[in-house]
Amino acid sequence: MSENIKEMIGKVFNDIADAMETGQFGSKVKVGITILGSEHGIDNMVKGAELAAKNSQDYEVVLIGPKVDTKLRIVEANTEDEAHKKMEELLDNGEIDACVTMHYNFPIGVSTVGKVITPAKGQEMFLATTTGTSSPHRAEAMVKNALYGIIAAKSTGIENPTVGILNVDGARQVERALKELNNNGYPINFVESMRSDGGAVMRGNDLLAGTPDVMIQDTLTGNIFMKVFSSYTTGGDYEALGYGYGPGIGDGYDRTVLILSRASGVPVVAGAIAYGAQLVKGNLKEVAKREFSAAKKAKLEEILKSLTVDHKKSSSAEDEEVVAPPKEVVTGSISGIDIMDLEDAVKALWKKGIYAESGMGCTGPILMVHEDKIKIATDVLGEAGFVAKEADPC
Structure with missing residues (x-):
């Protein structure tokens, strides 16, 4: 035989x-x-x-x-x-x-969603994403990461996972894109920061406490967090806690492959296997198909394309000299603007005769205007694409 x-x-x-x-x-x-x-x-x-x-x-x-x-x-x-x-x-x-x-290579468009146990409260939290490349464009990649994180969470039985965006470069741009996707009919359950001023943009406190089910950031940052969360008790050379770097997820990708680090120790190896089994039982492949389809109906592809267009270069008056209106007291502030767009947002208001200055608040970049002009300034910024049109001033 x-x-x-x-x-x-x-x-x-x-x-x-x-x-x-x-x-x-x-x-x-x-x-x-x-x-x-x-x-x-x-x-x-x-x-x-x-x-x-x-x-x-x-x-x-x-x-x-x-x-x-x-x-x-x-x-x-x-x-x-x-x-x-x-x-x-x-x-x-x-x-x-x-x-x-x-040490497995995924195609561009596929990245992994890790799962950690946060130290402050022992909460499980998905890090989206931790290896791979969702897109060569940072903001587009982070929007995709959000979708990948939601897919992983739903595949493990969390029906309506809460989502937070870590306060890294591009966070405000990503927030606007995700809110637009939400407004278009793809529901995203934004969580409020544990800090007193709230908002869906998360701080380090939220990272440690596991405020959201799904934390969104760029992949390189997520990779560092995975290493810190899994080995902060061991000195870094032995990953002892958590579930590993997670499954590769992407539109049309149909293999369930989960990643470990070469430094992953016995507990993380066991956790990654259990995570993989949980994803299979939760039908990861079907959940992914369903979520991608729903997001596309909510104009995901159009939103992603808009992120890769440099609105500063779309103007024929790109090099136009903009003169500031007469200076006035600026006690009102508007948040939600990406730091890379801050000076262009100031000039957009100047063009409309609204005096503004750039600044930095507790949650990131802010635009400062006269408190009586917050509403009109926010409307101007919304029309120009610097903030979400429904955004409220801080």
């Missing part, structure tokens, strides 16, 4: 045993994990996989790598490249439903 037939028969008996134990024949999720490439060695990966398998009867863990002493099923591969090829083959033919791996 050939080895392949023996393996098939063994698999059938294992499935029967699983069915007798769980009463759910054929429904057990299978999560693969490549075990080569860790800075902590193969044993670290195997122990993490065994811990994940021990902690749950709902899924089976499949190792992809060289033969090791374990009771887990092994699909043999002796190099990282070979392991990734085996992983893709197993995913594509349905032998595994998801896979956890390291």
